[in-house]
Amino acid sequence: MPAEPPTLAAERAHLAESRAALRRMREHAAGLSADVAADWVSRQFLESLLDERVAALADQPDTPLFFGRMDRDAASAAGPAGEGEEGLPAVMYVGRRHVHDGDEGRPLVLDWRAPVSRAFYQAGPADPMGWRLRRRFGFQGGELTAFEDEPLDGGPLGPSRILTEEIERPRTGPMRDIVATIQPEQDVIVRAEPARTVCVQGAPGTGKTAVGLHRAAYLLFTHRERLSRSGVLIVGPNRAFLAYIAAVLPALGEVRVEQATVDDLLGAPTGAEPAEVSAAKGDARMADVLRKALWLHVRKPEDGLVVTRGAARYRLAGHEVREIAAGLRGTTRYASGRAAFAQRLAHRILVLMEQRGEAPDDRVQDQVARSRPVKQVLDQVWPKVTPEQVLYRLLSDAGFLRAAAKGVLTEDEQAAIRWEKPARSHRSARWTAADRALLDELADLMTRTASLGHLVVDEAQDLSAMQLRALGRRCATGSATVLGDLAQGTTAWSARSWKEVLAHLGQDGEVTELTLGFRVPGTVLDYAARLLPHVAPELERPRSLRPGAGALDVRRVPALLPAAVAAVRAALERAGSIGLIVPDADADAHAAALADAGIAHGVLGPESDGTGRVLVVPATLAKGLEYDHVVVAEPAAIAAAEARGLARLYVVLTRAVTSLTVVHEADLPAELAP
Structure with a gap:
């Protein structure tokens, strides 16, 4: 057996030393005790922090601790203890987390999020940033097997073989992190200031989802104290998508980030309605309708107020009660306004008591505010209502809807959202996804919604204006990372402009467009881009870093099911995951055909985690997912299944990382013609 090259042996030794140091760091964290806390609550909190620290220091044998190395130039490297100018190391290893002796x-690995690590992603011959050499490492199952050097003090850099192999490496199971392959334009987005809201228009395969997740990890690293208090939330389109991305942040040492769908935040729908009705309810003008509907519940008082305390009676005239109500109406949230109305009535009574020589205090005012006469006036003028009661009345009472929507919605629009057959009460109403956003708006009009420190919203182009307003309330005092692709909008209310999306979120942000793809082969991307003039003509045509010769195969077949099974069987001869993407109505038939052929598989559902090497994927669940090999069955049926079916087909055709096979029995959509 030939001797191992000295450089490779030295790098493997550094990896072994780093793993041993990480193990000692974890053992030290595990040995710490929370008993030093002064009380039980503090002890529980400290134990939770220690458990998270231990979890964050877990070593994953199949994942390399570092993926790159930077060597400073001779002038910068001169310094004490092997350190360069400003105390920076002469040599640094960049990895997923910090490891020290x-x-x-002594730092053995620097976290990729550290300021000094920025040079690994940004340095180049045009601007070496004080560094002489970048070294990339190749790994196989966690074992360091190769390295590749990129001189930063010479001419232009050629393509990196190790970088390309890492991008193309077959995958099974959930999404991986991309810290080893982040490109300069992606790094700029990841490291944007925390107060900035960033909007990323990303073509398929440009890594926009990964960029959003890594931005969350970066912000938690650089502003941990503030964001650990205020919270970071990832919002995805469905449970399958969240399961797919769930492993990324824990792999980067971030174990406290919450993930949710819009339904998780607003409530799962219990009813359904036509798409055009949902689109009407999702219109931003509904916010004005809801505001008017809520405040229409505040009525002019019919009588004054009389409060009896002992033998004394204190009276407020009707015009005084009306004056107090008018002063509060619409100037505060509904619930706090109701509470303030009771207190102001009580205060006026206290003034009358003082005028009679009494000396009431705050306790007396609270007693008066809770007294029966005040409660009677309160319920008559400012009744206690729930979001469900208000929305039920709005959608079931034509007269009330007309009053609330006057000057905002046309009569036809009112008719479109009004229930033809109302439920018996708000308790038995079956609320749709669009209704849930309206209920959330009403809830905020009554009581302020709590805000998070940072919100990452993926597939944002598919959210209605009212859903975006709901998410905007959850980052009202923080910032957001907004991700999506206008060409992949498939809902009846899909956005046409990122400027509008940011306005509905209530955020000022910059829009960055990523058009260079790293994940989807060029031949596949070019084929799907034939649909772009029909779904989003204003967008720039995406390009791929990888030519992808031989990655695309389009076949007309006499029988669809056997052809799809044969394509899956052929893909099984190659490494990597396989997604058979089919019209939703045909998922069971394709699953049965695979079963009859003896091919083990899973079927992706709204709540499933998407595990398994072979998955049957209904077209409506494919968004945001990737597979090494994709088989698409009957594109025409996918396109014809919904109003924005061509956009859905564009999504489906861009899920492949290595190969795409299209099998069709019917004619292809005319828009796919060259």
Whole structure:
């Protein structure tokens, strides 16, 4: 057996040393005790923090601790203890987390999010940033097997073989992090200031989802104290998507980030309605209708107020009660306004008591505010209502809807959203996804919604204006990372402009467009881009870093099911995951055909985690997912299944990382013609 090259042996030794140091760091964290806390609550909190620290230091044998190395130039490297100018190391290893020698405190691996690590992604011959050499490492199952050097003090850099192999490496199961392959334009987005809201228009395969997740990890690293208090939330389109991305942040050491769908935040729908009705309810003008509907519940008082305390009676005239109500109406949230109305009535009574020589205090005012006469006036003038009661009345009472929507919605629009056959009460109403956004708007008009520190919203182009308003309330005092592709909008209310999306979120942000794809082969992307003039003509045509010769195969077949099975069987001869994407109505038939052929598989559902090497994927669940090999069955049926079917087909055709096979029995959509 030939001797191992000295450089490779030295790098493997550094990897072994780093793994041993990480193990010692974890053992030290595990040995810490929360008993030093002064009380039980503090002890529980400290134990939770220690558990998270131990989890964050877990070593994953199949994942390399570092993926790159940077060597400073000779002038910058001169310094004490092997350090360069400003105390920077002469050599640094860049990895997923910080690792140091426990005895000396010497850094063995620097976290990719550290400011100094920025050079690994940004340095180049035009601007070496004080560095002489970038080294990339190749790994196989966690074992360091190769390295590749990129001189930063010479001419233009050629394509990196190790970088390309890492991008193309077959995958099974959930999404991986991309810290080893982040490109300069992606790194700029990841490291944007926390107060900035960033909107990314990303073509398929440009890594926009990964960029959003890595931005969340970066912000937690650089502003951990603030964001750990205020919270970071990832919002995805469905449970399958969240399961697919769930492993990314824990792999980067971030174990406290919450993930949710819009339905998780607003409530799962219990009813359905035509798409055009949902689109009408999702219109931003509904916010004005809801505001008017809520405040229409505040009525002019019919009588004054009389409060009896002992033998004394204190009276407020009707015009005084009306004056108090008018002063509060519409100037505050409904619930706090109701509470303030009771207190102001009580205060006026206290003034009358003082005028009679009494000396009431705050306790007396609270007693008066809770007294029966005040409660009677309160319920008559400012009744206690729930979001469900208000929305039920709005959608079931034509007269009330007309009053609330006057000057906002046309009569036809009112008729479109009004229930033809109302439920018996708000308790038995079956609320749709669009209704849930309206209920959330009403809830915020009554009581302020709590805000998070940062919100990452993926597939944002598919959210209605009212859903975006709901998410905007959850980052009202923070910032957001907004991700999506206008060409992949498939809902009846899909956005046509990122400027409008940001306005509905209530955020000022910059829109960055990513058009260079790293994931989807060029031949596949070019084929799907034939649909772009029909679904989003204003967008720039995407390009791929990878030519993808031989990655596309389009076949007309005499029988669809056997052809799809044969394509899956052929894909099984190659490494990687396989997604058979089919019209939703045909998912069971394709699953049965695979079963009859003896091919083990799973069927992706709204709540499933998408595990398994072979998956039957209904077309409506494909968004945001990737597979090494994709088989698409009957594109025409996918396009014909919904109003924005061509956009859905564009999504489906861009899920492949290595190969795409299209099998069709019917004619292809005319828009796919060259």
